[in-house]
Amino acid sequence: MCHEGSPRPPGEPQGAWGKRGGPRRVSNVNLDSAGRPDKNWAGNIAFAAPDFYRPAAVSELRAVVARARQVRVLATGHSFNDMADSPGAQVSLAGLPPEVEVDSANSLVRVAAGLSYAGLAPRLDAKGFALRNMASLPHISVAGACATATHGSGAANQNLAAAITALEFVTADGDIVEFRRGDDSFPGAVVHLGGLGVVTRLVLEVVPAFGISQRVYEDLPLEVLDDHFADIMASGYSVSLFTDWRAPRLTQVWIKQRAGDGSSAPPAAITEAPWFTAPPAPAARNPVPGLPPDTCTQQLGVPGPWFERLPHFRPEFTPSAGDELQSEYLLPATRAVPAVRALSQISDRLAPVLRICEVRMIAADDLWLSPCYRQDSVAFHFTWMPDTAAVLPVVTLMEQRLAPFGARPHWGKIFTTSAADLGSRYDRLPDFLDLMNHYDPAGKFRNAYTARYLGR
Numbered sequence: 001m002c003h004e005g006s007p008r009p010p011g012e013p014q015g016a017w018g019k020r021g022g023p024r025r026v027s028n029v030n031l032d033s034a035g036r037p038d039k040n041w042a043g044n045i046a047f048a049a050p051d052f053y054r055p056a057a058v059s060e061l062r063a064v065v066a067r068a069r070q071v072r073v074l075a076t077g078h079s080f081n082d083m084a085d086s087p088g089a090q091v092s093l094a095g096l097p098p099e100v101e102v103d104s105a106n107s108l109v110r111v112a113a114g115l116s117y118a119g120l121a122p123r124l125d126a127k128g129f130a131l132r133n134m135a136s137l138p139h140i141s142v143a144g145a146c147a148t149a150t151h152g153s154g155a156a157n158q159n160l161a162a163a164i165t166a167l168e169f170v171t172a173d174g175d176i177v178e179f180r181r182g183d184d185s186f187p188g189a190v191v192h193l194g195g196l197g198v199v200t201r202l203v204l205e206v207v208p209a210f211g212i213s214q215r216v217y218e219d220l221p222l223e224v225l226d227d228h229f230a231d232i233m234a235s236g237y238s239v240s241l242f243t244d245w246r247a248p249r250l251t252q253v254w255i256k257q258r259a260g261d262g263s264s265a266p267p268a269a270i271t272e273a274p275w276f277t278a279p280p281a282p283a284a285r286n287p288v289p290g291l292p293p294d295t296c297t298q299q300l301g302v303p304g305p306w307f308e309r310l311p312h313f314r315p316e317f318t319p320s321a322g323d324e325l326q327s328e329y330l331l332p333a334t335r336a337v338p339a340v341r342a343l344s345q346i347s348d349r350l351a352p353v354l355r356i357c358e359v360r361m362i363a364a365d366d367l368w369l370s371p372c373y374r375q376d377s378v379a380f381h382f383t384w385m386p387d388t389a390a391v392l393p394v395v396t397l398m399e400q401r402l403a404p405f406g407a408r409p410h411w412g413k414i415f416t417t418s419a420a421d422l423g424s425r426y427d428r429l430p431d432f433l434d435l436m437n438h439y440d441p442a443g444k445f446r447n448a449y450t451a452r453y454l455g456r
């Protein structure tokens with residue numbers, strides 16, 4: 001049984017709350033026979049949390065948190081590791097009212113933490129506003145994405161969390177604490193990995209709604225990156241390079257170009273002429289070679305609203321042929337080309353376990369645990385075959401090859417980087433640990449993930 005707005009009193013027998021039964025995959029989540037999430041979206045993590053709550057009001061959430069000995073939020077479960085699991089309770093915010101309050105005068109929107117980008121974007125667009133950027137998938141929750149510094153692409157686009165101007169937490173004793181931009185600890189609280197409390201509301205900066213068109217180009221030799229990486233990444237508002245590492249070429253280049261931004265001529269990047277020798281795809285494409293394109297957002301240069309072009313995948317489809325795993329590493333954009341060469345040297349190890357690799361750029365920010373902290377970054381993303389045992393040794397090998405570049409792993413994906421190495425790559429990690437100690441002195445929001453990677 002799933003708890004709709006009725007937190008389980010401490011000590012009540014587990015049986016009254018339903019046992020985790022055989023998994024049943026519905027839409028984007030894995031639900032057990034009692035209708036509660038049993039595994040993450042990818043199915044590689046079986047949640048061990050014995051209790052699950054789905055409060056219908058913030059007051060109920062506060063009571064759940066205050067009474068729990070251990071608690072973590074499970075949002076849409078799209079992370080590929082155990083960060084959303086808990087040794088005690090998991091709590092879903094999907095039952096809270098899905099508030100979206102636009103403050104037009106100040107170009108801000110206040111959003112309920114349980115909302116997904118797919119739920120938020122059309123409501124924002126209807127009011128004439130847009131988010132600056134989106135990730136490849138709109139199904140993820142705003143709060144969950146920001147907690148892990150999720151990003152899209154674009155040399156001038158920061159990660160999604162950088163849009164936050166304020167956020168409200170329920171802290172360990174059930175109190176509400178608000179962090180606002182300008183507060184000393186605000187940059188530490190925005191990318192929080194679930195370790196400071198339960199975020200209930202976020203305030204995001206918005207911009208006037210805009211149009212985008214995207215075009216896909218195919219078969220660009222990898223060597224073109226040697227001299228043109230920066231030009232290529234600057235040739236659109238958002239650019240994604242794809243390779244399967246089976247040959248020294250980019251299988252696809254996706255260029256998303258803003259429309260109506262003042263320039264009268266169509267940008268060269270989205271014409272039908274070859275681009276850096278790469279011909280435009282004659283039909284819509286899926287980034288994973290061989291998969292049908294119908295799950296993907298519209299291409300071929302057809303203009304459309306920002307939220308129907310910035311993600312690669314459409315909200316109405318489950319965006320994958322089946323299970324997959326993901327890893328991603330971010331490093332200084334200035335090291336992109338040597339990092340591509342380092343990965344080329346292990347392409348024979350990458351290719352057999354890989355569906356597709358995507359290379360993106362993200363602008364620097366000031367958020368303590370952001371992988372883009374104070375550095376314009378290039379991100380190397382890997383969508384793996386769903387075979388953890390085969391993938392993990394390759395992940396470790398790749399980390400060794402990317403270590404000289406100070407690569408920071410995506411917090412929500414699969415990585416084997418040690419706590420010591422993470423500590424050496426995040427200057428402000430000690431300050432974040434102080435925040436954890438301050439707001440959660442008894443360790444209510446800690447779990448195996450925080451113990452492994454943060455030493456807490």
Ligand SMILES: Cc1cc2nc3c(=O)[nH]c(=O)nc-3n(C[C@H](O)[C@H](O)[C@H](O)COP(=O)(O)OP(=O)(O)OC[C@H]3O[C@@H](n4cnc5c(N)ncnc54)[C@H](O)[C@@H]3O)c2cc1C
Pocket residue numbers: 041072073074075076077078079080083084085093113114135136137140141142143144145146147148149150151152193194195197198199200319410412413
């Ligand atoms: C198909 C697919 C495509 C993806 N594409 C991208 C991409 O383009 N770019 C990218 O950067 N990442 C991408 N990701 C990764 C994904 O964005 C992150 O893993 C993200 O954190 C998932 O969000 P979620 O809402 O599912 O959060 P969950 O996985 O449910 O939770 C993530 C973490 O946030 C915490 N958390 C969530 N909500 C709250 C809250 N309200 N209060 C406190 N803590 C909270 C959880 O406890 C957990 O620790 C993709 C993932 C998938 C499956």
